[in-house]
Amino acid sequence: MDPCGKGVFLTGGARGIGRGLMEALLSKGAKVMFCDVRVETGKATEAELQQKFGADNVFFRECDVTDSGFGAVDICVNNAGILDESNWEKTIEVNLTAQIRGSQLALDHMRRDRGGRGGLIINTVSGIVALSVHFCPVYMATKHGMIGFMTSWAKNPKMKDMGVRWRCFCPALTDTDLLKEANDADSGKVEDFNAYQALCSVEGAVMSVDETAQEFLKLFQDQDSDDAIFLVRHNGASGYVRRQLVDSDGVSNIVTVD
Numbered sequence: 345m346d347p348c349g350k351g352v353f354l355t356g357g358a359r360g361i362g363r364g365l366m367e368a369l370l371s372k373g374a375k376v377m378f379c380d381v382r383v384e385t386g387k388a389t390e391a392e393l394q395q396k397f398g399a400d401n402v403f404f405r406e407c408d409v410t411d412s413g414f415g416a417v418d419i420c421v422n423n424a425g426i427l428d429e430s431n432w433e434k435t436i437e438v439n440l441t442a443q444i445r446g447s448q449l450a451l452d453h454m455r456r457d458r459g460g461r462g463g464l465i466i467n468t469v470s471g472i473v474a475l476s477v478h479f480c481p482v483y484m485a486t487k488h489g490m491i492g493f494m495t496s497w498a499k500n501p502k503m504k505d506m507g508v509r510w511r512c513f514c515p516a517l518t519d520t521d522l523l524k525e526a527n528d529a530d531s532g533k534v535e536d537f538n539a540y541q542a543l544c545s546v547e548g549a550v551m552s553v554d555e556t557a558q559e560f561l562k563l564f565q566d567q568d569s570d571d572a573i574f575l576v577r578h579n580g581a582s583g584y585v586r587r588q589l590v591d592s593d594g595v596s597n598i599v600t601v602d
């Protein structure tokens with residue numbers, strides 16, 4: 345799907361990756377409505393992006409994804425997310441429940457077999473699903489959960505008639521406030537910061553929001569693919585991946601699950 349001229353709804357756009365994704369879509373000619381719980385930051389982002397891309401092309405509404413729906417769109421990007429192991433119920437509400445609700449509302453609205461005009465549902469998941477991370481098990485559960493939800497919908501044989509495509513956008517580590525807040529030793533959000541640093545060194549340099557947003561645009565180049573999991577890689581080799589079960593002795597008897 346070419347984002348030019350399309351209406352996009354995006355959650356969690358006031359800052360971070362969401363803001364970067366909006367700028368990337370606006371630069372391709374999309375119109376974006378975004379929501380966030382951070383009202384001042386949201387208004388400031390709206391003003392800056394209206395200045396850059398035109399007052400008619402980007403709009404902000406205060407909205408908490410755990411208690412709201414939304415209006416007409418071609419592309420829905422459920423991006424809002426938190427990492428707060430000390431408030432695990434909220435983490436599940438924002439990262440899993442609200443993304444599922446947002447996806448289902450988008451599907452109801454878009455499906456061609458019920459009068460809609462088709463569309464694209466993108467949920468920001470995480471490249472972290474390629475790993476197991478002992479200090480944020482609830483965050484991991486939400487991200488793995490979204491992979492299961494999205495890939496299952498993507499396999500639905502009725503999806504072609506519905507005209508809707510599903511994409512799990514899985515960024516690598518990206519330099520945002522989510523990371524900075526998780527790094528705050530006093531926040532209690534991350535119990536073992538050393539493990540986080542080890543993760544960074546294994547995965548290489550943390551990407552900038554702009555780099556992640558540029559990789560995001562590659563999602564729009566392959567509208568016919570039935571694959572759903574788009575993994576961002578630092579070396580520019582981002583692309584679609586499938587999950588496999590592998591015997592503990594290596595790669596024999598691989599069972600493909602997607």
Ligand SMILES: NC(=O)c1ccc[n+]([C@@H]2O[C@H](COP(=O)([O-])OP(=O)(O)OC[C@H]3O[C@@H](n4cnc5c(N)ncnc54)[C@H](O)[C@@H]3O)[C@@H](O)[C@H]2O)c1
Pocket residue numbers: 355356357358359360361362379380381382407408409410423424425426438468469470471472514515516517518519520521522523
């Ligand atoms: N930063 C990374 O390294 C990284 C990597 C992979 C995936 N992700 C995912 O990317 C997404 C964006 O993360 P980010 O790093 O940009 O974080 P961020 O904290 O910078 O931005 C998240 C935005 O979501 C908003 N938000 C949070 N709860 C909300 C709610 N209930 N309703 C509406 N808005 C809400 C926040 O106010 C904020 O503006 C998340 O889903 C995160 O899990 C982040």
Ligand SMILES: CCCCC[C@H](O)/C=C/C=C\C=C\C=C\[C@@H](O)[C@@H](O)CCCC(=O)O
Pocket residue numbers: 427469470471472474480515516517518523526534540547575576577578
């Ligand atoms: C305190 C930690 C917060 C983490 C938040 C966020 O969701 C984290 C993302 C972290 C890591 C992303 C890793 C991405 C890995 C991929 O780029 C890839 O290297 C995985 C290996 C698979 C492959 O290359 O084929």
